[in-house]
Amino acid sequence: MxxxxxxxxxxxxxxxxxxxxxQASVYQIYxxxxxxxxxxxxxDLRGIIDRVPYLQTLGIDAVWLSPFYPSALADGGxxxxxxxDVDPTIGTLEEFDELVAALxxxxxxxxxxxxxxxxxDRHAWFQEALAAPKGSPARDRYVIRDGRGQDGELPPxxxxxxxxxxxxxxxxxxxxxxHYFAPEQPDLNWANxxxxxDFLTTLRFWSDRGVDGFRVDVAHGLAxxxxxxxxxxxxxxxxxxxxxxxxxxxxxxxxxIYADWRQVLNSYDPPRxxxxxxxxxxxxxxxxxxxxxxxxxxxxxxxxxxxxxATAFREVVTDNLAQAAASGSSTTWVLSNHDVxxxxxxxxxxxxxxxxxxxxxxxxxxxxxxxGGTTPAIDPQVGxxxxxxxxxxxxxxxxxxxxxxxxxxxxxxxxxxxxxxxQDPTFxxxxxxxxxxxxxxxxxxxxxxxxxxxxxxxxxxxxxxxSFGAVSVEAQSGDPEAPLELYRRALALRAQLQTDxxxxxxxxxxxxxxxxxxxxxHVVTTFGxxxxxxxxxxxxxxxxxxxxGRLPGEATAWVxxxx
Ligand code: NOJ
Numbered sequence: 003m004x005x006x007x008x009x010x011x012x013x014x015x016x017x018x019x020x021x022x023x024x025q026a027s028v029y030q031i032y033x034x035x036x037x038x039x040x041x042x043x044x045x046d047l048r049g050i051i052d053r054v055p056y057l058q059t060l061g062i063d064a065v066w067l068s069p070f071y072p073s074a075l076a077d078g079g080x081x082x083x084x085x086x087d088v089d090p091t092i093g094t095l096e097e098f099d100e101l102v103a104a105l106x107x108x109x110x111x112x113x114x115x116x117x118x119x120x121x122x123d124r125h126a127w128f129q130e131a132l133a134a135p136k137g138s139p140a141r142d143r144y145v146i147r148d149g150r151g152q153d154g155e156l157p158p159x160x161x162x163x164x165x166x167x168x169x170x171x172x173x174x175x176x177x178x179x180x181h182y183f184a185p186e187q188p189d190l191n192w193a194n195x196x197x198x199x200d201f202l203t204t205l206r207f208w209s210d211r212g213v214d215g216f217r218v219d220v221a222h223g224l225a226x227x228x229x230x231x232x233x234x235x236x237x238x239x240x241x242x243x244x245x246x247x248x249x250x251x252x253x254x255x256x257x258x259i260y261a262d263w264r265q266v267l268n269s270y271d272p273p274r275x276x277x278x279x280x281x282x283x284x285x286x287x288x289x290x291x292x293x294x295x296x297x298x299x300x301x302x303x304x305x306x307x308x309x310x311x312a313t314a315f316r317e318v319v320t321d322n323l324a325q326a327a328a329s330g331s332s333t334t335w336v337l338s339n340h341d342v343x344x345x346x347x348x349x350x351x352x353x354x355x356x357x358x359x360x361x362x363x364x365x366x367x368x369x370x371x372x373x374g375g376t377t378p379a380i381d382p383q384v385g386x387x388x389x390x391x392x393x394x395x396x397x398x399x400x401x402x403x404x405x406x407x408x409x410x411x412x413x414x415x416x417x418x419x420x421x422x423x424x425q426d427p428t429f430x431x432x433x434x435x436x437x438x439x440x441x442x443x444x445x446x447x448x449x450x451x452x453x454x455x456x457x458x459x460x461x462x463x464x465x466x467x468x469s470f471g472a473v474s475v476e477a478q479s480g481d482p483e484a485p486l487e488l489y490r491r492a493l494a495l496r497a498q499l500q501t502d503x504x505x506x507x508x509x510x511x512x513x514x515x516x517x518x519x520x521x522x523x524h525v526v527t528t529f530g531x532x533x534x535x536x537x538x539x540x541x542x543x544x545x546x547x548x549x550x551g552r553l554p555g556e557a558t559a560w561v562x563x564x565x
Contacts, residue, residue: 003335005322011493013178014110019272020272020273022063022064022111022214022272023064023111023215023275023277023298023332023402024401024402024503025332025401025402025403025500025503026063026064026111026402026403026496027061027062027064027397027403027493027496028062028064028065028066028113028402028403028404028405029057029060029062029064029066029337029404029405029406029407030064030066030068030340030404030407031050031065031066031067031068031407032045032068032078032340032406032407032443033046033047033067033068033069033070033079033092034075034078034079034092034443034463035328035407035443035444035445035446035457035462035463035464036049036050036053036445037050037053037405037458038050038445038454038455038457038458038459038460038461038462039051039052039458040458041458041459041460041561042091042458042460043251043327043454043458043460043461043462043463044091044092044463045092045445045457045458046091046092046093046515047070047088047092047097047098047100048093048097048311049458050065050067050082051101051102051104051249052101054101054105054108054358055108056475057105057108057110058109058110058306059279059490060109060410060489060490060493061489061493061494061497062110062113062405062489062493063110063111063450063494064110064111064113064214064215065105065110065111065112065113065215066113066114066115066404067112067113067114067115068115068340069082069115069117070088070089070092070093070098070114071083071085071087071088071089071117072084072087072088072384073083073122074122074124074186075425076122076123076186076187076427076445077165077183077184077186077187077427078425078439080115080117080183080187080219080338081120081121081122081123081124081184081187082117082121082122082125082179082345083121083122083124083125084125084126084201085116085117085185085201085204085207086203086204086207086208089146089486094425095211098210098211099211099212101356102211102212102213102531103212105161106212106244106498111214111215112212112213112214112215113213113214113215113216113217113275113277113315114208114213114215114216114217115216115217115219115474116201116204116205116208116216116217116218116219116334117218117219117220118192118201118218118221118224119182119189119190119219119223119224120181120182120183120188120189120218120220121181121187121190122186122187122188123185123186123187123188124186124191127140127143127144128144129177129371130187131143131144131146131173131188132174134149136175136176136177139196141173141177142191142194143190143191143194143197144179144180144189144190144198145179145180145188145189145190145191145226145228146173146177146178146179146180146187146191147170147178147180147228147232148176148178149170149172149176149177149178150179150498153176153180154175154176154177155176155201157170157172157178158170158178158232159232159233159235160233160234160235160354161180161204161232161235162468163181163182163183163184163431164182164183165183165184165427165428165431165432166428166431166432166433166436167185167431167432167433169181169182169184170454171188172478180228182220182223182250183427184427184431186427188214188223188496189223189226191226192224192226192256192259193223196229196234196307196465198259198262198545199260199334201263202262202263202266203341205263205266205267205274206266209217209266209267209270209274213272213274214272214274215274215275215277216267216274216275216276216277217275217276217277217279218276218277218278218279218297219279219281220279221249221256221260221278221280221291221297221300222252222256222278222279222280222281222282223250223251224255224256224259225248225254225256225258225259226250226253227249227251227253227256229248231247233249234458236380238250243282243283244282244283244284244287248369249279250498251282252280252282252283252287252327257290257291257293257295257296258278260278260291260295260296260297262550263276263297263298264276264297264298265294265295266295267298272426275298275299275536276297276298276299277297277298277299277300277301277334278292278297278300278352279300279301279302280300280301281303282387285302285304285308285321285322285325286325288300288325289326289328289329289331290323290329292329292331293329293330293331297536299331299332299334299390299402299434300331300334301334301336301404302322302333302334302335302336304318304321304322304419305318305336305337305392305396306336306337306338306342306345308340309352310349310352310388310391310392310529311529312512312513312514312515312527312529315392315395315486315527315529316507318516319399319505319517320353320507322401322532323400323401323503323505326401326503329460329478332400332401332402332503333397333399333400333401333402333405334401334402334403334404335399335401335402335403335404336404336406337389337393337406337409338405338406338409339397339404339442340404340439340442340443341439341442342439342442343367343371343415343441343442344406344408344409344413344414344415344441345389345392345393345409346382346385346388346389346412346413346414347380347385347388347414347415347509348367348383348415349369349384349385349387349392350380350381350382350384350385350388350414351370351378351380351390354370354378356544367415367437368436368437370417371415371417371437371441373417373435374417374418374435374448375415375417375418384556385414386412386427386485387545387546387556387557388411388556389412390412390485390488390545390546390557390558391527391528391529391539391545391546391556391557391558392527393409393488393492394487394488394492394525394527394543394545394558394559394560395525395558397492397493397496397517397518398496398499398517398525398558398560399505400500400503400504400505400519401503403496405489406442407446408442408446408483408491409485409489410486410489411446411447411473411474411475411478411485411486412473412484412485412486413444413446413473415441415442416439416440416441416442416444416464416466416467416545417441418467419427419440419441419444419464419465420465421434423440423464423465424437424440425440425443425463425464426438426439426440427489428441430496438455442465443464444462444465444466444467444470445458445462445463445464445471446467446475447466447470447474447475448474448475448476449471449475449476450471450472450474450476450477451471454466455470455471455474456474456475456476477502485510491543492543492560496541498521499519499521499523499560501520501521502520504517505517505519506518508524508537510534513528513530513532514527514528514529514530514531514534515528515529516537517528521548521562521565522538522539522562522564522565523540523560523561523562524537524560524561524562524563525558525559525560525561526553526558526559526561527557527558528553528554528555528556528557528558529556530555530556531555532555533549533552533553533554533555534552534553535552535553536548536551536552536553536559536561537561537563538563539561539562539563539564540561540562540563541559541560541561542560542561542562543558543559543560544557544558544559544560545557545558545559
């Protein structure tokens with residue numbers, strides 16, 4: 003019995019280019035950790051411009067740039083001082099234009115990150131709000147409440163921030179502002195018309211400069227409706243998500259905001275794309291962000307959250323393709339990004355770390371990270387094998403695939419970062435209880451030697467381990483066994499594979515998944531340690547060498563059969 007899942011193919015009368023995002027391979031660049039051209043230890047736009055040829059040979063369709071805006075870096079740039087400028091330590095607007103031109107000349111689209119849930123506390127609006135009196139229009143742009151107690155000396159509620167510590171911070175005059183993230187990230191009030199208008203201006207600003215799309219940070223958090231009588235933190239946590247009526251998350255009216263955005267995005271030719279970062283309760287709720295009247299696409303983190311397990315992977319794929327087909331969008335696949343433990347490390351830890359947290363940012367790994375990466379002992383070979391297999395599985399799926407810088411080198415999470423070098427506010431605000439995300443943000447190694455392995459001419463802003471030289475781009479280039487060459491090969495083949503959005507599950511033994519795609523493509527993944535038979539045909543890619551013509555355990559093969 004086979005089981006075919008189909009999503010709508012791109013509408014034939016529309017030029018193919020308008021639909022580029024449906025099946026794109028998107029490479030996330032975390033600018034401060036990618037390449038440092040001016041030798042100050044921090045990655046910059048010039049560093050990216052210099053590496054455009056590398057991106058081209060990788061075979062990606064688009065890059066997503068994490069924030070490069072002026073910022074005090076209280077949260078790695080997600081604390082934005084000015085949405086329409088470039089941080090001077092990273093570059094200039096002219097260099098941004100040069101980067102867009104260089105990427106476009108290389109056939110690579112550009113997606114920028116937009117951070118609408120909060121500004122930084124250095125943003126002109128917040129500085130104005132601090133100086134303005136209670137009840138002023140300047141204060142209305144933020145989520146501000148009177149404090150409790152005689153003079154407002156107590157916070158409006160006991161709410162806790164997602165990064166640890168209280169979620170309210172005093173304005174200094176009896177009022178308090180809300181910050182779901184760090185205190186340096188005051189939440190905006192999206193009921194305020196000026197806030198809405200200003201973000202439309204920002205969308206136009208970058209669209210006019212030629213960007214092709216936007217990644218929308220915390221897309222599910224913009225619409226807030228806090229009751230007069232605030233619930234306690236425990237009550238807030240107990241409120242059911244997914245009803246559309248939670249005071250903070252995934253409220254139904256958030257889609258009114260994105261309907262306005264869509265009008266702006268559609269006023270360009272081709273229309274600008276957008277992908278929502280929306281942590282919501284169900285694929286159905288996610289589909290609302292991905293609708294053509296809304297942002298058009300939403301991140302699907304289900305594969306990232308799944309164990310390396312055949313049943314789990316199949317369920318995630320089936321559910322999400324069905325959901326994408328119903329919404330008219332295409333789905334998105336992610337295994338790593340700048341917020342989560344890198345996937346080779348996650349898979350090596352699978353089943354070993356009992357301190358799993360509900361918070362995906364520290365899933366599995368917090369205890370291991372706290373031990374400096376020593377306890378429990380993990381086998382990096384297992385993690386690497388599973389990661390390669392999962393990546394090759396993902397890259398053959400219909401929909402778009404988001405890759406995170408360094409995963410093409412097989413980089414693991416860096417655990418051994420001295421406490422005084424850690425930067426993540428989650429580490430700083432929980433007194434080290436939560437280790438946070440620095441381990442996946444360590445600057446990339448480009449060469450086998452050098453003060454920062456080719457990242458720049460001085461030490462990098464987060465310390466790199468000595469092992470980085472051996473996994474650098476220089477060390478891996480041309481080695482057919484290396485992750486880098488596997489990614490290059492898979493991405494080149496993927497460009498041929500993604501002709502439509504159909505997937506058919508083929509019969510397979512337990513612990514093995516086998517699916518086919520039109521054009522005679524077959525993909526087999528072994529999740530256990532047992533080898534599996536492959537269909538007859540040309541084996542065009544394997545993540546482990548075949549043994550007696552069979553695929554070993556924890557591996558993926560792509561086979562092309564005659565059609
Ligand atoms: C999600 C981003 O991916 C993360 O890095 C950031 O800390 C929060 N949003 C707050 O902007």
